[in-house]
Amino acid sequence: MSTKSTTVGFQLAAPEASHIATSENAHEIGAHGEFSRQDNAFTTPFGDGPGQLPVEAGRYRLIVARICPWAHRQLITREVLGLTDAISVGVTAPVRTDNGWRFSLDPGDKDPVLGIEYLNEAYLAADPGYDRRGTVPAVVDVTTGKVVQNDYHRLSNYWEVAWRRLQPDDAPDLYPSSLRPAIDEMSRLNFHAVNNGVYKAGFAHTQEAYEQAFDALFARLDALEQLLGQQRFLLGEHITDSDVRLFPTLVRFDTAYYVAFRTNRNRLIDFPNLWNYARELYALPGWGSTTDFQAIKLGYFGSTNVTGAARVIIPKGPDLSGWDQASTRAEQFGDGDVYLRH
Template sequence: MAYVSTSGEFTRDQRYIASRITADGRDGYPVEAGRYRLVVSRACPWANRAIIVRRLLGLEDALSMGVAGPTHDERSWTFDLDPGGRDPVLGIERLQEAFFKRYPGYEKGITVPAIVDVPTGQVVTNDFARITIDLSVEWAAHHREGAPALYPEELRAEIDDINKVVFADVNNGVYRAGFAGSQEAYEKAYHRLFDRLDLLSERLEDRRYLVGDTITEADVRLFTTLVRFDPVYHGHFKCNRSKLTEMPVLWAYARDLFQTPGFGDTIDFSDIKRHYYEVHRDINPTGIVPAGPDLSGWLTEHGREKLGGRPFGDGTPPPPPRAGEEVPAGHGAT
């Protein structure tokens, strides 16, 4: 399976299933506790967003979560982490089955995160950008007591503006560099990425979070790229002007979030490295997974408290991950 663009510049296929799960059920999928299952892989940055948001908002009882393994083939993600290789709720071996059940012969990308309607076994949506917003807005009736406001109405325009440039230049920017098929396309993506990281560093130099004085959706989206930067993007995707650990402001910001409940305790560095280095064989033909980098720095002091800010606003931190949803021992930063 090839990932490098044959035309030079990588363009992400963004044709996602647009159905939404809403409080009023206008698309035929009303919010309903226990009805849906969020399918993720801890390896994937887009899915990692949904894992974090679900956890911060305390939606575990309302929305169950299935975790696919870190690798996949052209036929999609598999549930090889589960006994018998099947998701225990959906009873399927591959996420592809849920897509085909709704759209036989589905030809677009079978991606995570995806939300599946458990009674029918059909996929509802894989629109990753919309999923986390809807978890904040449409699922509000099922949020835990003390859940933070990740997408507060008065800050939505600013959050949306930040998310737009972070997606284009950083979240997707690392892929535009890594999957570039020409020197020109690679260098264009490379400079665009680091120019944006420099601007974000300037923005975060005197403010603890990207928007306002609390954690928002914008921080979640930037974090899932930053946490993968040194283990994967710096080497595998040739984003090597600087390591994250060599960008003092962003490194401190990322450590601050990592040490915040709901962020670092969702990160599986083993799955992350296995996914990129084993799956992208046109970039890494041997499939050898690097032994490094040293991850112990993630737990060192960051000093960002001096900037003020209240991580959860008027809310409270989430409780520890529930049994069965913890990152496996030895896969995190310790």
Template sequence: MSKDFERAPNHFTDRIGASDWPVEAGRYRLVVSRACPWASRAVIVRRVLGLESALSMAVADPIQDSRSWRFTLDPGGRDPVLGIEYLGEAYRAREPSYDGGISVPAIVDVPSGKLVTNDYPEITLNLEIEWAPLHRDGAPDLYPEPLRDEIDAVNEDVFRDVNNGVYAAGFATRQRAYERVATRLFERLDALEDRLSTRRYLVGDTITEADVRLFVTLVRFDAVYHGHFKCNRRKITEYPALWAYSRDLFQTPGFGDTVNFDHITRHYYEVHRNINPTGIVPIGPELRLWATPHGREALGGRPFGDGTPPGPVVAGEEVPDLPPA
């Protein structure tokens, strides 16, 4: 009997701003991998809202080992703030008997070294709502209250069929299960193509949480999911509206300047040895295409609404530049 891929629920679901975890500048550390789409959501939202000085960020090596995400990109192989070699140490500081998965994004309480949450769907909403007093001047509203029902509905469809759909296809072990989820993925991409043919953003006329959640999958699609996860009916570059929309967001401050394609490709192709036994990392696709004109301005819309773009990337958080178009 074929069975669809199921994503394990997050074990630590505390919300900062409630109970024992007050919102406090400098108290917490966001741990991410630039390879991971779920973590990339938090990286984008943190940057767009200007939370860099309030919430520090640790970037893990894109290649895990058997002990979990590791801090080998830092001097001495330890995170300079938390003082740990592996993210799993923060999980066990919170719950010594924990033996489940170690995932990013994760927010860690710096004074105690304990994990607060790995609840990726809620982390960005938490940053947008409870962390509002610490947002930069001119920060946009990524989760406007009048549009939340529509944003939530779009997010539900996108998560089921696209964000999680690529994984369901990639990790399927039965032909029928693979065909079912892959077909549903492309049906949803077709629907999104229609939706974005006449509007610049998914909900309303500004960037919202919905755009962040879709973007992190689209930006990885041709580089990883098309080949590695067998999502090969079409590339995103073959969808006129989706490809232009992806480039529009990529070229918007806070989006493309957080993307590290080297981390993305090396993680998927080197870590998933059950799918890619040789560990060979492909040389494509052509990244300079991300810098080409998108023409989406003709649809109107204001990326940051009544707000302003974020400033330059803070020192130490830069990603490699794309080759010129």
């Protein structure tokens, strides 16, 4: 079910002079060697209120790299909610260059809609003084060519709520109002220990910082393993935004994080409930189809910024055939609709 990727764009382009950071090492490592992720700079919400980004079909282009879990959650949400016609997608190469994310998968090495070679061009168009990393996901207003949103924390919630009127009438409700406090708390816990936790381990500059992140990560995975032995999804019998946020980390765990980030106490396949749960999600439309294992391997192992290795060697493994094995969660918990519907 994984999408076919290509190694085109794996050759790094000659960098251009720029003040934009292109490595986490630039300003995201703390005094004790801990990784502290940069804040998002473009956080204006979508909505109908004053100063908000107007919700308009065809106006925005979602820029992703298929290596990235933060971008992956946007692709899943876009597919599941039926927003594929309303929001176009541009895809960069999975290996970040010295000048940031490059559109070298496209003819002429330029995004066919925006006409730019590097995503950083859209960041600088929005703010000529921008000096943080130009990150994915990024939402670009095609009428101006400027990045207008890169808040991966809230972006899926905007697709779920602010973009409701452009969804089919019976689209899933991934962020039901009655569950939002519980969803937000679940997502907060998972973000700090798991989603960002793997990066805290992988980008740590000291043994102490690495071990703290490692221990917090596996303590949380142990808790989730226990929880998913009692219920089908993170908030009960239906998929919510919390599941959308956890899945991209799980689907990258054995292929990338276990080795590249040294998160090697257990593999995902060593957690029976988490592994069964992840396979159920992977089999659903919009989940496995937006997962590109080859891009994930290229992105995490093809960049010396990520692994710290002196040479670029892309692993042949692991065996991915297990992802196509049927989950038994329906037999365990019932086979009703996995989504709440509007």
